Amino acid sequence: MPKELIDFEIYLVYVDSEKCDGCEECIKYCSVDVFDFFVNKAVPARPRNCLGCRTCEAVCKSKAVIITEI
Numbered sequence: 001m002p003k004e005l006i007d008f009e010i011y012l013v014y015v016d017s018e019k020c021d022g023c024e025e026c027i028k029y030c031s032v033d034v035f036d037f038f039v040n041k042a043v044p045a046r047p048r049n050c051l052g053c054r055t056c057e058a059v060c061k062s063k064a065v066i067i068t069e070i
């Protein structure tokens with residue numbers, strides 16, 4: 001019996017800590033709890049949760065978040 005292939009997306013979540021001003025908007029809007037807040041910066045602590053919605057990119061006024069599909 002042939003094995004079934006399952007197609008799914010994986011996303012890289014990157015925060016440029018030089019640009020991050022600690023506004024916490026990405027943390028507030030991410031529905032799957034990807035980010036933690038550490039020493040006044042957002043940290044993508046659970047990137048495997050990412051759904052690729054790019055809401056965090058949209059709400060980050062500092063352009064510190066980059067989502068990449070891999």
Ligand code: SF4
Nearest residue numbers: 020021023024026060
């Ligand atoms: S929205 Fe942008 S600036 Fe604000 S905490 Fe997140 S990464 Fe930092």
Ligand code: SF4
Nearest residue numbers: 030050051053054056
């Ligand atoms: S792209 Fe969506 S799911 Fe992924 S970290 Fe940003 S807000 Fe969360």
